[in-house]
Structure formats: C-alpha cells, structure tokens
Amino acid sequence: MKDAKIPIGWLIPIVGLILLLGWFLDQQGWRVSKLNPPGIELVPPTASVVPQSIQSNQSIVTPLLPTLTPLAWAIETSFIVQANQPWQNTGVEVRRGDSLEIVYSSGQWTGRSSSPGLSGPDFGPSPENTDECYPIRGEGSSLIGKIGNGEPFKIGYQYVGNPTDTGILLLRMNDCDKLLFDNAGSITVTIRIRR
Structure with a gap:
C-alpha cells in the first residue's frame, strides 16, 4: 500500500x-x-464575571441578553370592498412614510353585471376606459385606493409601498360613479401598516 x-x-x-x-x-x-x-x-457581552468572594446568601443580578423579535404590524385589519359603491372609508389612518401593504384575500366582482362572469381584483388594462369619470383612466375594473384627497393608485392583487400622503385609506373598484349601478360582488383585502 x-x-x-x-x-x-x-x-x-x-x-x-x-x-x-x-x-x-x-x-x-x-x-x-x-x-x-x-x-x-x-x-456574553452583557454577563458579568462573578468574583469567587461573593457569599452564597448574596443576590446577584445578571442582565438578560436582548432577544430578536420580528417587527410587528402597527395595524392589521380586513376590509370588504363593495363593487357597487364609490370610495369606501376603511377607517385606517395612513401616515406619510408608513409601510403600507394591501393584499387581496378573497372574493370576486364585476363592473358589468349584465355580462357573464366575475373577476378578481386585477382586471388589467382597458383602453376603452378613457372617460374622465374613471379614477384611473385606461384601467379596467381593478381594485384601487387613495389616501385622503391624494391621487388614486392601483392595488390589484397587492400593493406594497410607502405613501407620500397622510389621511384615511379609501378603496373602491375603478369605475365611474354613474356606472356603479350595474356592478356586483365584493373583494376582501387585508390592510397592514408598519410605522
């Protein structure tokens, strides 16, 4: 070998x-x-070395090590958005710079109940929606939001961002107020804010 x-x-x-x-x-x-x-x-850095001269009847206080805990959401709530209603007040106050997350949970809706079928919260582009009555022109019957009197923004299935506006979060389907009468269904979302 x-x-x-x-x-x-x-x-x-x-x-x-x-x-x-x-x-x-x-x-x-x-x-x-x-x-x-x-x-x-x-x-560890927060522990102390105990001298041998300490008597057993004396109490010794040793600081605890810090523990890592995940950041908690300051606000976490669910809200049902009706397809046939204009801007709906969620009761959630959003502050400028918050970490805002809006996530689709369940439900379906339609912007035209006379047409068969329902859709989720992200209908996608609709180039025919050019009338100025649409909160977001060129967008279909998708879930949208706005904060206070700020500009509308698309949510669809999920929105994650840091808003520049402060106010109450409002949600709705992207449709003209005058056309809400033929809408049907609802979408449930989870709203989370970290400050």
Missing part, C-alpha cells in the same frame, strides 16, 4: 469559517473566559 495523502483542501474553508466566527463574536463583545480543552467557554 502506497502512502495515502490526506487532502487538506477541505480544511481551508473550515478554518476560514472559524476565523470569521471568532471575528464576529469579538465584534459583538464576546470574550473567551476559559480555554480548557476539550471546550471553550464564551462569556
């Missing part, structure tokens, strides 16, 4: 990861308290 060579190429990435972990822990304020093989004891 010839001399078997052990490939060391696989050691380089492992050593690199160990060095990177050491650098990261050092940046976070961790330090090595004991180096007693076979293990290493790391002391």
Whole structure:
C-alpha cells in the first residue's frame, strides 16, 4: 500500500469559517473566559464575571441578553370592498412614510353585471376606459385606493409601498360613479401598516 495523502483542501474553508466566527463574536463583545480543552467557554457581552468572594446568601443580578423579535404590524385589519359603491372609508389612518401593504384575500366582482362572469381584483388594462369619470383612466375594473384627497393608485392583487400622503385609506373598484349601478360582488383585502 502506497502512502495515502490526506487532502487538506477541505480544511481551508473550515478554518476560514472559524476565523470569521471568532471575528464576529469579538465584534459583538464576546470574550473567551476559559480555554480548557476539550471546550471553550464564551462569556456574553452583557454577563458579568462573578468574583469567587461573593457569599452564597448574596443576590446577584445578571442582565438578560436582548432577544430578536420580528417587527410587528402597527395595524392589521380586513376590509370588504363593495363593487357597487364609490370610495369606501376603511377607517385606517395612513401616515406619510408608513409601510403600507394591501393584499387581496378573497372574493370576486364585476363592473358589468349584465355580462357573464366575475373577476378578481386585477382586471388589467382597458383602453376603452378613457372617460374622465374613471379614477384611473385606461384601467379596467381593478381594485384601487387613495389616501385622503391624494391621487388614486392601483392595488390589484397587492400593493406594497410607502405613501407620500397622510389621511384615511379609501378603496373602491375603478369605475365611474354613474356606472356603479350595474356592478356586483365584493373583494376582501387585508390592510397592514408598519410605522
């Protein structure tokens, strides 16, 4: 049997990861308290080393490490948008710079109940919708919104953004007020705001 060579190429990435972990822990304020093989004891940055002279009847307060928690939504609510109604007040106040998310949950509607079939909240372009009575010209019977007296914007299945307006969120189907009489159905959306 010839001399078997052990490939060391696989050691380089492992050593690199160990060095990177050491650098990261050092940046976070961790330090090595004991180096007693076979293990290493790391002391977190908020813990304190307790002197041996402290008596057992004395109380020691050790601060807790901070925990990571996901950012919660400041507002999360559902709203049903009726196809045959003009601008509908959701009761949700939006502030300039908020993180706003409006997501389709369920439902179907139509902008013309005399025609067969219903659609979801994103009808798509309708070049014939050029009358100035349409809140968004050239758009079909899609879900739209506006904040206070601001400009209408398309939502469709989902809107995610940081509004530049402040006011109450209003929702509706993109249709002329004078043509709402033949609309049918409703769309349920979830509204979320992070401040």
